[in-house]
Amino acid sequence: MEKGKGLARRWAVEFAENSSYASSTSDVPDPIGFNRSASDPDDANASRQKKDAESAWKAQKAWEVAQAPFKNLLMMGFMMWMAGSTVHLFSIGITFSALWQPISALQGVGKVFEPYKDSKVDILAPKLLFIALNLAALALGVWKLNTLGLLPTHASDWVSSLPPAPEVEYSGGGLPIH
Numbered sequence: 333m334e335k336g337k338g339l340a341r342r343w344a345v346e347f348a349e350n351s352s353y354a355s356s357t358s359d360v361p362d363p364i365g366f367n368r369s370a371s372d373p374d375d376a377n378a379s380r381q382k383k384d385a386e387s388a389w390k391a392q393k394a395w396e397v398a399q400a401p402f403k404n405l406l407m408m409g410f411m412m413w414m415a416g417s418t419v420h421l422f423s424i425g426i427t428f429s430a431l432w433q434p435i436s437a438l439q440g441v442g443k444v445f446e447p448y449k450d451s452k453v454d455i456l457a458p459k460l461l462f463i464a465l466n467l468a469a470l471a472l473g474v475w476k477l478n479t480l481g482l483l484p485t486h487a488s489d490w491v492s493s494l495p496p497a498p499e500v501e502y503s504g505g506g507l508p509i510h
Contacts, residue, residue: 387452394448398458401437401465408433408469412476419480427480430473434466 408430415423437444441462445455477483488494 384452387450390448390450390453391455394445394453394455394458395461397444397448398461399465401434401462401469404433405465405469405472409472412472417479419482423476423480424482427473427476427482430476431470434469434473437466438463438470 408426411426412423412430415426417423441459444462445459448455448458474483478485484490486497488496
């Protein structure tokens, strides 16, 4: 016998409509929670609620990102305090790190808030808070540079022929000796 002739195919799928198939599908009840209706009025409501929830989540995350520099500000202030006010490698490294981090964060403000852009989410206020906190961190770094004496704040720092500024020292407390 020739191959494929006279033998029924073992696996075959008939795509034609059979009356037996149509009657068998109507006998099977729908699963719980399934509705055959094409348009459901709750679908539009559910999608609107989902979009509102997503917008609320984006707004919350934008505020969390905006407040993140505050934690860094506190940590950097503590590290600067621990470094002391003498000029040495550790205090200079901490100070330049305190200057570099806010500068790099301010350069990437747009990238930081890119995932939270939405027509329903106002990210202007979180951006302004983010910028203000990074400017405060930058001011802390500049203040530390000044306390280390590394900022040129007197005319003699620029012109070598001028006398240096007098050192201002003070002490308090104790008992006067006469």
